[in-house]
């Protein structure tokens with residue numbers, strides 16, 4: 001088999017995002033491996049066992065997370081126990097769960113997935129560069145096909161990590177900002193890269209949250225409760241074709257479906 005098809009589904013936000021994702025997956029060309037960032041899946045913040053099981057029943061192979069990994073108490077147990085769920089690998093040792101794992105596809109191909117988090121305008125974790133490099137070296141003993149979900153705020157940090165790992169991983173996919181960037185490309189070493197894949201969540205919102213609540217915080221600089229918005233959702237996906245022998249990306253295609261396009 002020459003190549004495998006992988007889709008990274010953009011960060012799903014709340015009920016509206018889950019519904020749009022389900023509809024999108026019902027008219028979907030079959031892929032060999034499906035990844036989804038699920039840090040905002042349950043009520044807009046965190047993940048619950050019920051929501052995680054729903055995603056797995058839809059055929060999603062791996063759930064990645066980010067800074068909202070810990071927002072639901074009942075989610076911490078599945079992060080600790082389910083090897084299909086990854087939280088950023090550069091949390092300090094002793095934090096529940098794992099940040100990387102190798103998956104077997106139906107075609108018998110091994111795919112490594114690594115979840116990392118940035119440090120610019122985010123929590124001060126271990127270096128995603130040194131932690132990522134160490135895991136990549138270990139993984140490459142088993143498979144050259146490695147996907148990195150880099151959950152980070154700053155575009156510079158995302159481009160830097162992608163170029164740092166170029167040629168050693170199949171893809172570096174940015175998540176966290178919830179806004180898709182139009183800069184997807186193949187780096188010279190064969191690594192697919194996009195600064196941010198964008199969210200699958202309610203379009204009539206501010207990055208998925210009710211507009212008036214976010215505006216209150218900007219206008220008053222005082223704490224406000226944030227709740228997930230409702231209504232029609234945008235769907236964001238990155239499709240990739242990866243050479244199964246070398247692990248290099250062959251092609252990538254960014255998709256963003258707005259409710260009005262349907």
Ligand SMILES: [Fe+2]
Pocket residue numbers: 011039040066068176177178
């Ligand atoms: Fe998010």
Ligand SMILES: [Fe+2]
Pocket residue numbers: 039066067068151175176177
């Ligand atoms: Fe995030």
